[in-house]
Amino acid sequence: MKIASWNVNSLKVRLPQVLQWLAEHQPDVLGLQELKIENKVFPVDELLEAGYHACFAGQKTYNGVAILSKNKPTDVTIQMANFPDEQQRVISATINDIRIVNVYVPNGQSVDSDKYQYKLSWLSGLRDYLKQALADHPKLVIMGDFNIAPTDSDVHDPKAWEGNVLVSEPERAAWTELLALGLSDSFRLFEQDPKLYSWWDYRNLGFRRNHGLRIDHLLVSDALREKCVKSYIDKAPRKLERPSDHAPVVCELIG
């Protein structure tokens, strides 16, 4: 089972690339973040044509998440019941007997902003949400744009980023709390080359210089850890004309 996550930074703009990627890689599940579209214009028909069901929680201008899957999703829920939020950042569904949680964690803007406090509260809500979800569904994958680079090896220039939003100690502590629920960063279950990232700034030749961060993740529950056989980042779409600033991240499960 191939499971992937991709922050597309506008599904309206990126739909052709998403369809192309689905055709090439044939994932069983693809979680999308930053749709930036309302539900009424979600491209249901184009995706069905491509062989994918979709469940989604969009909104105007910002945010928005979706789960695409070859098999029909069941028990779809949007939002976190324990954390009321006007922003559409969470969607969960069961596919092939695995609970999929897809999130777009708040960016936080800067450590001294209100948005940073919202991010930390949100992550606390996510921890509680996942604790319950894991109790209900031992076989669980949580994926998405976490907007956290877990360690300095996930940062192109740790010195320059030190203390900054996306790498700050409280954010990393929140990340560690998520793992403590019984989740593993699938990427780090395997030997990986150094300097692999999932996001690069549009500005200042960020991608060409590999000035990136690894902030998009797929976490597998303890019950699935032994079944995870591969985890990687596909940089190819980042090289296309008019790319998202994020690359898709992928993990593969057997059985």
Add this chain to the structure above:
DNA sequence: ATGGCTTCATAGTGAAGA
């Protein structure tokens, strides 16, 4: 190097992303 790009928004002197 506090900008550099891209998106959606509106028509800003923009806001937000990461």
